[in-house]
Amino acid sequence: MPDQSLWDPVRPFSRALVVVAHPDDAEFGAGGTIARWTELGTEVSYCVVTDGASGSADPEMTRERLVAIRAEEQRAACKELGVDDVTFLGYRDGFLEPTIEARRKVATEIRRRRPEAVVTLNPALRWSSWGYINHPDHRAVGDLVLHSINPAASTRLWDTTLIDEGLEPWDVAELWLMSFGDGPDLVDVTATFERKLTALRHHASQLAGWDPEARLRETAAQRGATAGVELAEAFTVLRFRVLDEEGSVPVYEKPPTNRKPLR
Numbered sequence: 001m002p003d004q005s006l007w008d009p010v011r012p013f014s015r016a017l018v019v020v021a022h023p024d025d026a027e028f029g030a031g032g033t034i035a036r037w038t039e040l041g042t043e044v045s046y047c048v049v050t051d052g053a054s055g056s057a058d059p060e061m062t063r064e065r066l067v068a069i070r071a072e073e074q075r076a077a078c079k080e081l082g083v084d085d086v087t088f089l090g091y092r093d094g095f096l097e098p099t100i101e102a103r104r105k106v107a108t109e110i111r112r113r114r115p116e117a118v119v120t121l122n123p124a125l126r127w128s129s130w131g132y133i134n135h136p137d138h139r140a141v142g143d144l145v146l147h148s149i150n151p152a153a154s155t156r157l158w159d160t161t162l163i164d165e166g167l168e169p170w171d172v173a174e175l176w177l178m179s180f181g182d183g184p185d186l187v188d189v190t191a192t193f194e195r196k197l198t199a200l201r202h203h204a205s206q207l208a209g210w211d212p213e214a215r216l217r218e219t220a221a222q223r224g225a226t227a228g229v230e231l232a233e234a235f236t237v238l239r240f241r242v243l244d245e246e247g248s249v250p251v252y253e254k255p256p257t258n259r260k261p262l263r
Contacts, residue, residue, distance in 0.1 A: 006227045007187045010243050012040035017115035019047045021137035023074035024203040029178030031196030032189025033233050038082030045085040047109045054093040077199040098143040106144045107152035111167035120145040122177035173241035173248045183234035190230040
């Protein structure tokens with residue numbers, strides 16, 4: 001296990017943007033953290049990049065019906081976590097590529113919402129030791145966000161039509177990569193874990209009667225034990241700017257103050 005730190009910020013984020021491939025990705029990977037952030041006053045928005053239309057083994061289901069079902073499930077899950085703002089980009093589920101067109105759309109969401117923190121899927125995760133092959137849409141979204149943070153969202157002349165649309169460049173302070181059980185940055189979600197489960201259960205079309213509580217609680221307890229808390233979610237966090245009481249400054253101007261090493 002790499003050196004770990006428990007999230008202990010100078011102040012809550014003012015705004016955060018969650019960018020995921022499918023409805024339910026955010027709840028599985030970061031639902032407890034998102035609930036904690038909204039409780040602290042962070043304004044959290046979602047950007048769901050695909051339409052979720054491939055996620056069914058039901059022979060009676062159609063792609064068109066499933067798109068509508070999953071959008072409603074996502075809105076209900078967001079409501080449980082304190083999130084009111086959801087954008088669906090509508091790319092075809094299972095066919096996502098980190099194209100320039102898609103990068104521009106994600107960069108648009110970053111410039112429009114101006115988040116201090118962005119949460120997304122880790123593009124480096126390709127498979128797990130327990131036999132899970134990571135969905136290619138997950139990796140594509142992670143790459144889209146990385147490419148959007150640098151250069152598409154932050155560079156003024158990358159696409160000047162964004163400026164014409166009134167979308168000024170924006171520098172994200174922190175990028176949070178969901179690690180689904182592994183990762184050096186931990187968030188105590190003991191108080192918000194039940195809200196995570198309730199939000200996940202809104203994605204009934206994907207659970208097919210399966211209750212995720214036992215598996216997710218076991219993973220959260222394992223991570224929590226390493227941090228001295230009951231339950232935790234794990235991330236890999238890239239910090240480009242360090243938060244202070246009024247804003248943020250580049251990491252090279254001020255040593256990090258929002259990482260508490262575990263002992």
